[in-house]
Amino acid sequence: MAEEGAAAGAAAEKVIHTYPLIRHCDMPEEMRIEAMELSVTACEKFSQNNELAARMVKETLDKKFGPAFHVVVGESYGFEITYECTTICYMYFGGNQAVCIWKCS
Amino acid sequence: MSKRLPDIWRNKTSEKSIGLILKKLRVSAQKEATKSRANLAEDEALEWLKPRTLIKPDDQDEVPDADLEEEVGRVLTTINPQWVLDEVAYHYGQNRFALKAKPTFGKAYPLYIYQGTAIRKDSDEAKAQIAAGYGMVGFDDAGPKRAKVKKSAAEEEEEEEPEPEPQPPPEEAKPEEDAVQEEEKPVPTEEAEAAPTEVADEQAGDEGGEEAAGEEKEEEGGGPPPVEEVLDIKPRVKKLANQFNFCERAALTYNNPRRSVDTQTIPPPRANYGSTCLQSIIFDFYQEDYAKKMREKEEEKPKRLRKKAAKHAKSEQQIHDEQLAQRIREAWTILERLVNQNIYDDIAQDYRYWDDPSDEFREGMGSLLPLWKFQFEPMRSHAVCDVQWNPHYQDLFAVAYGSLDFTNQQKNGCLCLYSIKNPAYPEYSVVTESPIICLDVYKETPYLICVGLYDGNVCVYNAQLTLESSYQYKSDSVRDKHSNIVWEIRWGARLIDGEASFFSISGDGRVVQWAVMPGELQATTIITLRSNVPPIPGPDGTLLTVNSCGSCICFHPEKADIFMVGTEDGMIHTCSLKYNRNYVNSVQGHHMPVYRINYNYFNNSIYASCSGDWRVKIWEDGRDEPLFMFELGSPVGDVKWAPYSSTVFAACTADGKVYVYDLNVNKYRPICVQAVVSKKTKKLTRIDFNSRLPIVVCGDTKGTCHVVKLSPNLRVMCKPPKKAQSVDQRTLQIMKLDKLLSLVRDPPFQTGVVDEKFDDD
Incomplete structure (x- = not known):
């Protein structure tokens, strides 16, 4: 047990997080999971191109939940947005990317 | 009808003659008006017309009727009173007045020329027009009309699209004979090529025939055409009342309010x-x-612990109490050891210093000195199913309490850790739900002990956890546990991902690798031991393949993917992790279940096996026949090579004896046979050499572990030859075994070797 804990502590330095981490979200469960999975897919698919990733997320969400979604994918940015309630999802992914999804039409 | 130009034809007449003409005109106009009125009354279409009064200019002279009626004789002459005979104009070029030249028209001199629209009715052109339906058509002539025309003329006219003829005003609707009124008739341009002079001639000719209106019909029919044809001609006159007078009809509906x-x-x-x-x-x-996840995971693992912890809801006082209790417990442990060492002082002395002095005189024979007996009171009726020294602490050994009496199976089992410093009570003990059949201590982390249970489950226990906690990992009873007794369990190499893993072999014929994942064990079946028994028809007609029951497993010391499997039908299979169906090698080793297989510590190709057929056999890899075979006269529960010597091994039998062989001393007989327990009540089950101390632990079926000391003759070391004093012990041991093996191999295996032993007995 102690040995495992020590191993974890040692590995913490180089551990790379690959899972999505929701920072702020008021979406309904189903939508949230959808958005999360979509972001993961998009970010993995376009790991070198955040713009395409954002576009993919936006267009897919538009199709699924109606138009006027906005998606920001980036590593470092700030934002102040107005969104329709129950449509925001702000999450981190892959340890260095932040994805902000909201809807406002 | 003959058309006339209205006037404009001003001859040089006297005023009188003009007045006469006017008078006549007026009369005829009045007649005309009355006549046309009558016609109009009949005509419904022209009802809207009102009679008109003649408009006179204000400054018109009043002429009494008498004067109007008066006949004034006037004579038209050909002399133009305004005619200037010799007209003179100034000629600038000659700078003098000169006579102007006058055109000569005979006696007429045109003052004004007007292109008329009237044509002579007997001209070809007029006839063609008549034939085409222009003119000559009254309002009452509706419907097809027959006309006799020259065919040629008709054809010509039909090619031309006639323009609608404007309706003349009512007064002039039927200008039968009066030529004053003009009827506008569009004349095709190509037909209007008449030169002014020609027109003039025509007019002049017509003037004389003014009065001859009555004869017009005769004239019309007068010239019979050379070829007559009857043609149906549709009326082309449009009944347009007046081109300026039309009305538009419309209605306005309500607009709905918006x-x-x-x-x-x-x-x-x-x-x-x-x-x-x-x-x-x-x-x-x-x-x-x-960090949060890690914490959760930590908490997830000892669920049972956490529940208890939550139940306690420790206050500060309780924590303090616990800490105090822990310290007291430690103190008591030390005290307990002190007391025990005092009680067992003689045994401790024997363990440390006593060597059997008779060994000096008995060449090649040794003895075992019984030291402590370890017993755990609750496990008095259980059998010691497995025993193993801890690889890290030389005084510590683990004991698995289970039951080998399958007719009277115990309901629970126990895992105990004993230290030889305290024979009275185990250092660690945990009771399990099912009897424990086998155990293995993890060499890398000696506090982790995996056990195989009677019910087919495997568990991993952590000796560092508090005593209240039971297993740390346990196989899923539903999903992937064995369906039979787990007979042996061995830790294996770490997986690629770094997880520890262990292997278990069970009576269900499977060898399963268990990966120790965080919070769970993940099972992978390595091999299923196929029996050579043909498939048996099942109850519903399906063929059931029979698995042979595995009974022991032993890993190759160096090649991590090679392992030996012993089965209950006596087979010894060499398997590889890489193949899940076929054996690398297969030997019919025994006639009864193979209980244990053990590799030699010094030579990886030598291994020993023991079986229920009373025999211990020493094998070499790749040989189908054993190198040595020993008959022990009772089922052999366990055989182990000594860690200190390449030729020494020990076996324990069901009749309570421990046999120690040293092949270097005696290839046919044990150098020590000692009854450790009474063979009436107890059987020895397992034996294990301590890796560093000259002691052996063996378990019996009554829950007792016996620690015995090997006498000096049983642990003789190799003396280095005089030529090579510096060679270390291990090399010497290997050389010793090789030398021995070469003797056995050359000449190749002799059956007499074994028989000789029996002959001696």
């Missing part, structure tokens, strides 16, 4: 959110989450 109805919905609620993401923020958040 209304607008609208509602306004509440816009969906909105909110604001703002944040900043930076690499540092993301990193921190992930760290926090990761």
Whole structure:
């Protein structure tokens, strides 16, 4: 047990997080999971191109939940947005990317 | 009808003659008016017309009727009173007046020329027009009309699209004979090529025939055409009353009043959110989450512990109490050891210093000195199913309490850790739900002990956890446990991912690798031991393949993927982790279940096996026949090579004896046979050499572990030859075994070797 804990502590330095981490979200469960999975897919698919990733997320969400979604994918940015309630999802992914999804039409 | 130009034909007449003409005209106009009125009354279409009064100019002279009626004789002459005979004009070029030249028209001199539209009715052109239906058509002539025309003329006319003929005003609707009125008739341009002079001639000719209106019909029919044809000609006269006078009819409907109805919905609620993401923020958040996850995972693992902890809901006082209790417990442990060492002082002395002095005189024979007996009171009726020294602490050994009496199976089992410093009570003990059949201590982390249970489960126990906690990992009873007794369990190499793994062999014929994942064990079946028994028809007709029951497993010391499997039908299979169906090698080793297989510590190709057929056999890899075979006269529960010598091994039998062989001393007989327990009540089950101390532990079926000391003759070391004093012990041991093996191999295996032993007995 102690040995495992020590191993974890040692590995913490180089551990790379690959899972999505929701920072702020008021979406309904189903939508949230959808958005999360979509972001993961998009970010993995376009790991070198955040713009395409954002576009993919936006267009897919538009199709699924109606138009006027906005998606920001980036590593470092700030934002102040107005969104329709129950449509925001702000999450981190892959340890260095932040994805902000909201809807406002 | 003959058309006439209205006037404009001004001859040089006297005023009288003009007055006469006017008078005549007026009379005829009055007649005409009355006549046309009558016609009009009949005509419904022209009802709207009102009679008109003649408009006179204000300054018109009043002429009494008498004067009007008066006949004034006038004579038209050909002399133009205004004629100037010799007209003179100034000629600038000659600078003098000269006579102007006058055109000569005979006696007429045109003052004004007007291109008329009237044509002579007997001209070809007029005839063609008549034939085409222009003119000559009254309002009452509706319907097809027959006309006799020259065919040629008709054809010509039909090619031309006639333009609609404007209706003449009512007064002039039927200008039968009066030529004053003009009927406008569009004349095709190609037909209007008449030169002014020709027109003039025509007019002049017509003037004389003014009065001959009555004869017109005769004239019309007068010239019979050379070829007559009867043609149906549709009336081409449009009944257009007046081109200026038409009315438009329309109606206005009500316009519906307009209304607008609208509602306004509440816009969906909105909110604001703002944040900043930076690499540092993301990193921190992930760290926090990761730490939380790790904490949860920690808590997840000893669920049973956590529940208890939650039940306790420790207050500070309780924590303090516990800490105090822990310290007291430690103190008591030390005290207990002190007391025990005092009680067992003689045994401790024997263990440390006493060597059997008779060994000096008994060459090649040794003895075992019984030292402590370890017993755990609750496990008095259980059998010691497995025993193993701890690889790290030389005084510690683990004992698995189970039951080998399958007719009277115990309901529970126990895992105990004993230290030879305290024979009275186990250092660690945990009771399991099912009897423990086998155990293995993990060499890398000696506090982890995996056990195989009678019910087919495997568990991993952590000796560092508090005593209240039971297993740390346990196989899923539903999903992947064995369906039979787990006969032996061995830790294996770490997996690629770094997880520890162990292997278990069970009576269900499977060898399963268990990966110790966080919180769970993940099972992978390595091999299923196929029996050579043909498939047996099942109850519903299906063929059931029979698995042979595995009974022991032993890993090759160096090649991590090679392992030996012993089965209950006596087979010894060499298997590889890489093949899950076929054996690398297969030997019919025994006639009864193979209980244990053990590799030699010094030579990886030598291994020993023991079986229920009373025999211990020493094998070499790749040989189908054993190198040595020993008959022990009772089922052999366990055989182990000594860690200190390449030629010494020990076996324990069901009749309570421990046999120690040293092949270097005696290839046919044990150098020590000692009854450790009474063979009436107890059987020895397992034996294990301590890796560093000259002691052996063996378990019996009554829950007792016996620690015996090997006498000096049993643990003789190799003396280095005089030529090579510096050679270390291990090399010497290997050389010793090789030398021995070469003797056995050359000449190749002799059956007499074994027989000789029996002959001696």
